[in-house]
Amino acid sequence: MERIYFDNNATTQPAPVVIQKMLRYLDEHFGNPSSGHRYGEAARHGLEQARARVATLINAEPNRVIFTSGGTEANNMAIASGAAANPARKHLLTSAVEHASVLKPLEFLARHQGYQLEVLPVATDGGLDLEEVAAAIRPETALVSLMAANNETGVVWPLAEIAALCRSRSVFFHCDAVQMAGKEEIDVRRLGVDYLSLAGHKLHGPKGIGALYVRRGAPLVPLILGAGQENGQRAGTENVAAAVGFGKACELAVESLPHYRSRISVMRDRLEKEILAAIPEARINGNEQPRLANTINVSFKNCASGALIQELDERGIAVSAHAACHSGDLTPSHVLAAMQVPETFQHGTLRISLSRFNTMDEVEALLAVLPGIVARSRRGFAA
Ligand SMILES: Cc1ncc(COP(=O)(O)O)c(C=O)c1O
Structure with a gap:
């Protein structure tokens, strides 16, 4: 894989x-x-x-x-x-x-x-x-x-x-x-x-x-x-x-800086746009402020970050949550708490952070599996 x-x-x-x-x-x-x-x-x-x-x-x-x-x-x-x-x-x-x-x-x-x-x-x-x-x-x-x-x-x-x-x-x-x-x-x-x-x-x-x-x-x-x-x-x-x-x-x-923002933000923008289009009740935290080109902090309502990270990892995709995750227990992020992100969203947060080694194919691979994984996590959350 x-x-x-x-x-x-x-x-x-x-x-x-x-x-x-x-x-x-x-x-x-x-x-x-x-x-x-x-x-x-x-x-x-x-x-x-x-x-x-x-x-x-x-x-x-x-x-x-x-x-x-x-x-x-x-x-x-x-x-x-x-x-x-x-x-x-x-x-x-x-x-x-x-x-x-x-x-x-x-x-x-x-x-x-x-x-x-x-x-x-x-x-x-x-x-x-x-x-x-x-x-x-x-x-x-x-x-x-x-x-x-x-x-x-x-x-x-x-x-x-x-x-x-x-x-x-x-x-x-x-x-x-x-x-x-x-x-x-x-x-x-x-x-x-x-x-x-x-x-x-x-x-x-x-x-x-x-x-x-x-x-x-x-x-x-x-x-x-x-x-x-x-x-x-x-x-x-x-x-x-x-x-x-x-x-x-x-x-x-220093060599890559002149192209960094334009190259990475194309991938970041595609990810954000598609995630918001394909997954209901999702929010991108901090997207109204100037941001680094590589970072997406997305919260899905009534979802568990731990389950999302684990399932993505099983499919070969490494992302993180906002907070340390021990056997499914999430300590809320002090950053999201300070931003008053509603609790129903906080627990379902993923941080997707790109680098200049990432490709658009990798972005598409994540987009292909994420909506299904979020939907499954939500069913588990409701149960
Ligand atoms: C904003 C910020 N400051 C400081 C650090 C700590 O750096 P280091 O891991 O090299 O000690 C990190 C690493 O996660 C960071 O993200």
């Missing part, structure tokens, strides 16, 4: 050239980048070339990019850094639909270190009200952390405006751009963002590698202490092969 992968917001398939490149750094160029000999030099060269490629994707200077173990660590590092910048400022601002790797460290600071955390609501279409953001920023605000694009719905927020607002109020701004990188252009210098997080595995690179961009002048608090790697900002021998793979993936993303 040909398998079809539509869960690219969870992770992407590493591009074949990414794997080839990584293998060379596991095998031939296995040296420690801090070593003074040729082995070290080769590894160092790979690492710095990778850093330059990651920097190019976001138009940063390479020395402003710190490699991390992934998006989660980059988010934690940015939050710890921005929050600690000024001891007199103890107010933190975020939104209700952020990834757990943003919400949890912010909650930790509120619970254990005397910060006050303010969580902004979103509209029913997933939009963020900039006036509300502006009104919530206070003289004691240390950091605003808002995502570039939502991992569940693909809804995109006006980053440049948010960054300008934070700048005008002298507040640090961290942006989790893990889902946007490689899908939309990001220019950190034009945006004027202070911290920006990236992850390799969301753009056809490897897992376990990410990066934090830190604007020159923005404070940085290292989370991992030890030797002087990453300019003393993140100790531990670098994961050179993963960094090199991430760098290659960024280079590929």
Whole structure:
């Protein structure tokens, strides 16, 4: 059976050239980048070339990019850094639909270190009200952390405006751009963002590698202490092969960006149009807002995501729900809850996330089976 992968917001398939490149750094160029000999030099060269490629994707200077173990660590590092910048400022601002790797460290600071955390609501279409953001920023605000694009719905927020607002109020701004990188252009210098997080595995690179961009002048608090790697900002021998793979993936993303939106959105639009035409009582969450071209978040009334995912998987098609699914029990998604998606719809949600490796034939294959699967799940739901 040909398998079809539509869960690219969870992770992407590493591009074949990414794997080839990584293998060379596991095998031939296995040296420690801090070593003074040729082995070290080769590894160092790979690492710095990778850093330059990651920097190019976001138009940063390479020395402003710190490699991390992934998006989660980059988010934690940015939050710890921005929050600690000024001891007199103890107010933190975020939104209700952020990834757990943003919400949890912010909650930790509120619970254990005397910060006050303010969580902004979103509209029913997933939009963020900039006036509300502006009104919530206070003289004691240390950091605003808002995502570039939502991992569940693909809804995109006006980053440049948010960054300008934070700048005008002298507040640090961290942006989790893990889902946007490689899908939309990001220019950190034009945006004027202070911290920006990236992850390799969301753009056809490897897992376990990410990066934090830190604007020159923005404070940085290292989370991992030890030797002087990453300019003393993140100790531990670098994961050179993963960094090199991430760098290659960024280079590929830069090449594909000009065509990404037009190529992927044709498939996304066809899927959405046909799903809405063929399946009654379906809704696309967030479709009234600007969105990533690759993400569909669709809810079917009186349906169980777990059953849909399982049946699709049996037919070789991988999609996800909005939430972790354990033996049929669904924990409602905090994102859909924040958007006030009715409960009768929330439990029947699928996230279908495409990549540039998907084809229209795969889209047609999903469309051929989905209406029947939803109808069967509804019969089971009613029983
Ligand atoms: C929006 C967002 N932020 C952060 C992360 C965490 O990245 P990582 O898996 O590399 O730790 C993810 C991954 O699911 C994500 O979607």
